[in-house]
Amino acid sequence: MRQFLRQNSLGLVFGLLFLIVLVGQAFAGHADFNQQQLTEGLPPVSLGRYLTSASFGVDVLENWQSEYLQFFLYIWFTVWLLQKGSPESKELDKPGRETEREQKIGAFADADSPKWARARGLRLWLFSNSLGLVMGLIFVLSWAGQSIAGRAAFNEEQLGNLADPVSWTDYLASPDFWNRTLQNWQSELLAVASMAILAIYLRQRGSSQSKPVGAAHTATGIEG
Template sequence: MRGFVRDNALSLFFLLAFAAALVGQSFAGTADYNARQLTEGGLPVTWADYVTSSDFAVDVAENWQSEYLQFLMFIMVTVWLVQRGSPESKPPGEEGGQSDREQRIGPFARPDSPAWAKAGGVRRSLYSNSLGWVMGLVFAASWFAQSVAGTAAYNNQRLSQLQDPVGWSGYVLSADFWNRTLQNWQSEFLAVLSMIVLAVYLRQRGSPESKPVGAGHAATGVES
């Protein structure tokens, strides 16, 4: 058990942090929702009612889709674009998908290589791009979930104001949907930009996200 925890400490830490933040959000969201309900002359709801509501679902989904978009774009863009001096980038001149030898696939696979990396045809092609595909699918699913939950939450608000509800397509084209979406996207893109550029000049000793403390600013794609 101790060995399992040590070998998986990073993922376990972020899993627990995620769970704690989600539970905290659910209680804080319930309190905020009930405060607005009382202000508007409505009735408060229970925690269980809130976490199964469209209001909670849209808040969660809109954050998830922006996070997965961030990683999807970072994964795909770094195949072709570089940033000299950043440990988040390949060295200039190594843009592209690299050769089979460099990627250790097909006849260049090693004994410990995944089975699909040793295979050919569709299986190798799928596995070669599987990380991007999964990130893209999760992003698309969470963005769709945001749009569906957002439509319900938006219509609840409109009905409380004696306005006609809108359809899913109407909501997806609305200012409310794109305001929710873009305010998350811009923060994610800024965070990635900051990481790429700051890691050129700043260091964090012992972190694989940083260059060695003594590495030159122009050193690219190296880890501590």
């Protein structure tokens, strides 16, 4: 068990932090929602009712979709795009998809390479792009979920204000949907750009996201 925890500590810790923060968001969001209910002269709702509400759903999903968009773009862009001096970039002479030998696929697969690394055709293509495809799929699904939950929450406000509800397609073109979407996108893109550039000049000793402390600022594609 101790060895399992040590070898999987990064995923386990982030998974635990995710659950703690999600629970915290649920309680904080519930309190905020009920505060708004009381301000508007409406009765408060139970925690269970809030957790199944469109308000909670859209708050969660609008953040998920932006995070997975960040990963999706980063995975695909770093195939071709480079940043001199950044550990977040590949080496400057290795843009593109690289050779089969470098990728250890087909005849160049190692003894312990995944089975699909030895495949050909569609199976090899799917496995070769599986990380980006899955991240992209999660982004699309969570963005679609945000649009559905967002429309429901928006229509609840519309009805509360004695206004007509809107259709899903009308909501997709609404300022509310794009405000929720773009405020998350801009923060994620800024974070990625900041990491790629700041890691050129700054260090974190022992971190896989940083160059070795003594590495030159121009050293590219190496990690500590």
